[in-house]
Amino acid sequence: MRVLIVEDDTSLGMFLQKGLQMEGHSVAWVGDGDAALERAATERPDLMVLDLGLPKRDGVEVLEAMQGLYRGMGVIVLTGRAQVEERVRCLNLGADDLLMKPFSLHELTARCRALLRRREQYADPSLRSADLELNRMDRRVTRGGRPVDLTVKEFSLLEYLLQHRGRCCSRAELLREVWQMSPDAGTNVVDVYVNYLRRKLAVGGDASAPVIETVRGGGYQVGRAIDAPGPPNSTCAHPVPRMSVSGPTLAGARYGA
Structure with a gap:
């Protein structure tokens, strides 16, 4: 599964990236709301793990901007905000699940798997x-x-x-x-x-x-692309490299805001 982590806390972002990579996912990580929208538009991840407290554009604004655009993409919101109204608003804007900080990495990965299972009930896995x-x-x-x-x-x-x-x-x-x-x-x-x-x-x-x-x-x-007529390409493009970071040792499984 292709996962996009949107988290401005560097240590937490690296921790989550490393943990989800160890689960076998392809994981990218960005630190602000504008970058999240750009990646969502160009790469169409299967899942976005979205923090609410972001620079440039907060998580709620990201959800508002994405509303109705990426129906195949799941969203799990990370939040330390206690207000029920805020969490309800996120769900109404299209978030599939919310996880309160502090949280366990094991719980996050389990929620990722559960969300993937629910979505693949309606799609060929x-x-x-x-x-x-x-x-x-x-x-x-x-x-x-x-x-x-x-x-x-x-x-x-x-x-x-x-x-x-x-x-x-x-x-x-x-x-x-x-x-x-x-x-x-x-x-x-x-x-x-x-x-x-x-x-x-x-x-x-x-x-x-x-x-x-x-x-x-x-x-x-x-093989050949399902929707691509004609013979396959004979040359190989080299995409522009994206940011790659190595996460810290996964010592301790809980992170707070």
């Missing part, structure tokens, strides 16, 4: 390409009806490629989005894990039709 199917709810992968046993990181990599099927994903993009590493980290971990996936996905599948193709220009691609 599976990603497919030819005879390959990945179920995000059950975290299960099959090819040709046969189960494929993947590690957490292998699953995350395949999930990202399937979410962007039909488009070349550069090594830099995969490093940033799947490993939360700098695009210039100087590592071949992407190629290593693609090879792991290819070996595992070859079992029970059509060896003449590889699931993951190498694209000239420095990246990888799965």
Whole structure:
């Protein structure tokens, strides 16, 4: 799941980013309301974890600006405000859930999973390409009806490629989005894990039709976009890097306002 954290407290933002990354999510973090709206418009995250007390534009104003625009995006509001009227207003503006500060990281991650389950009751949780199917709810992968046993990181990599099927994903993009590493980290971990996936996905599948193709220009691609006519792209774009930060050690699981 792609998560956007909107929190102006640097230590809390880094803590939440690290904790949700450890749950296997792709997590971005911004520190003000204007940046939150920009990211929501350009990246369409699955979930926004939104603090109310923000600079430039507070959380309530963010909810007002987003109202009716991003129906597929869940919103969990973090607040230390005790007023019932304020919390009710957030729910009326489209927030799916609220969490009072101080809160437990375990409770936040559980609420994220619960929200995802509720939303996926009304959407297909599976990603497919030819005879390959990945179920995000059950975290299960099959090819040709046969189960494929993947590690957490292998699953995350395949999930990202399937979410962007039909488009070349550069090594830099995969490093940033799947490993939360700098695009210039100087590592071949992407190629290593693609090879792991290819070996595992070859079992029970059509060896003449590889699931993951190498694209000239420095990246990888799965299948063809569902809504994209014509042949797949033959070149690989390199997106502009986004902010990447490393969180502090997850020692202590509660944070207050």
